[in-house]
Amino acid sequence: MAAEGSLRPGGGAAQLALNMKLLGHHELAGFGGVGEGINMQKAKDGRRILWMAHESAPKNFTAVDVTDPRNPKMVVQTDLPHNDVRSNSLDVVGNIMAVAYQTKKWGLKPAGMDLFDISTPEKPKLISHFDASGPCSRGAHCVFFVDGEYVHLTSGSADFEPTNPKDDQFYRIIDVRNPSKPTEVGRWWYPGTRKGDSAPPPPRHPRFDGGYRPHNTNSYPQKPDRVYIGYIDGGVWILDISNKSKPKPVGHLQYSPPYNGFSHTVLPLVERGYLIVSDECVRDNGEDWPKPTWVVDARVESNLVPIATFPLPPAEIFTKRGGRYGSHNLHENQPGPCSFRSETLIFGTYFNGGVRAFDVSNPMQPKEVGYFVPATPKLAPKGSAQINDVWVDENRLVYAVDRFGGGLYTLETTF
């Protein structure tokens, strides 16, 4: 007799689903580890192309035709020049794609950002490279590019020497109106993180020193004078960027410690005045639990108030399923023809907790409305699925990707 708690056909971690139905699965030719760059292009011939940046070398990015979500077809998969660089993040506007490059060590290349012309998805054509390498730079970790004009970049640079090696990236605004000549037009960093700052270096997180760097830097056309930054151990920042050459802080929320840092994505619900903030889980087996997704009242930007966290399944069960369990990426309400936008339905990824959807109509009581946790992928190094990022299209189809080998899952929502 098996113990209670193993009522799954065949044993092992079976698929779990609520109000989400698996339509298709693609293992990306054996390179099924996807980072946190995922975006959908509507190609000129009408095909729907999902672009994904890989978590790590040897692959750079992969495009999959998801016009028929039940039968995804790989269109192109590209390689990185060497194994000490990763692409990790990308964004698409029309037929232009921005890809971030981050090296393992300071001083290596390519470090920065590429712009590609993807009008023929099979043949991405390099337009330009924005070099962000430097003696104290690993290049760029994350791009946010939605308006076709400016890339909001998390990056180091040749002229930036951090006070602590972990604080080697900052916020940079790159003008790409002429895509063949990307130019920095503004920057901002956490006071005290650059050598020569008048402010003292900020205190390190006592248990999990994740560093003071931006992670996601989100800015939306409907509110072009704001950027919303998850600043890892530096908490949440809202900057006024009406003058791009001089970003000015207007709101800050620091809740770590006592929480465990790594503020990752700040998704503004622009109409309603709330922020959805995810903290990335960066340790296996629940070591850095809890890593919540917060609802923050931002109706008064200068006084950000956390009012709720998303209800997640119990840590005592999921932290024992292998790998990481906790918040990570959100679907970010990107503009564009192939993106779902909602101020009440939020989709996020939770590593071995899969992809999950929440209803925040009542911001003080977010409610779980659906989830999909894939069965453990073949040869999963952590013994569980590790869902890393999510894209939701305008038909509310969900595209979730695994961090290691699971590849792409296409899902239908039924709520």
Add this chain to the structure above:
Amino acid sequence: MTESPAATRDALAGLIPVSIVTGFLGAGKTTLVNRLLKRPEMNRVAVIVNELGEIGVDNELIEFSSEQMMLLNNGCLCCVLRGDLQETLRDLFIKRRNGEIIDYDRVVIETTGLADPAPVMQTLLTDSMLRDQYRLDCVVTLVDAVNAPGQLTQFSEPLKQVALADRLIITKTDLIEKQPLAALTERLREINPRAPLRNVTNGEIELAFLVDVGLRRTHADLEEVERWLGADEEHEHGHRHDESVQTFTLRFEQPMSWAGFTQCMDVLTALRGPDLLRVKGLVNVEGKSGPMVVQGVQHLFHPPLELDAWPGTDHSTRLVFITRGIPRQVVADLFSAIGAVGAR
């Protein structure tokens, strides 16, 4: 994918459907459930039974976790009702979300022969956690062709089981002659004229008859709404209503105020709650673009839900009442007296 989904969630879609299989002792509930579980479409079902023995799963059993829960070889879960159904349903849902059991996509509750299905239905309508996760899809009542005529006169439960049904199944029809079968059919029609009825032997029945009966999305189309409300009232004419159980439909052409409607229902439930066996329908509320869906069992009502739009061109309020001894006229008069509308 012709329509783009809304940016908000559909309050009905995605809820786990619950079927209640009821019927008097020996009516063939277990046979039916066993047959249903063999269908490939029913391979992720959680079945709640009163006794393990009843479901007859000795050969089907592949894994036991406790005396209360087991996995069948088709992937379904079978769970024994211990005490409280409310607790069992909650427990199942929590175990499902934790990945401790299969992600079942339907629940089938097999009641005991002596059970009154009303409290089971009420549990689903009123428990705030359960109604957020589950929806009542269908009450299937099995009627034993051989013994039912006697049981319907001797006991009160079978009568109520028939009255509350969304679907009626007469079993063991191979064991009786045509004439008594016709008489039984007539008797069931008198008690519950709206529920579609089938004759079945050995639990052989097409699945479509039993599933997707309840409303499953707020943009339901006309066919879905009609399926849920049951046969149209025209079909009721010509039947002699059973003296104790009565089924009727009230129809109001004009929109009514929500306050007026709830006042009528409050009065009815306060005075005759126990006799208001089942109420379901669509209400045209002033100022709303879609109808309000109303359903209740005796004195308990599900919180009203608004459909996105009216299915079809008929925008009149339609309320189906299944009552014990409350005549149509009394309810119609009440609605008139309270002045919400004039009943036709």
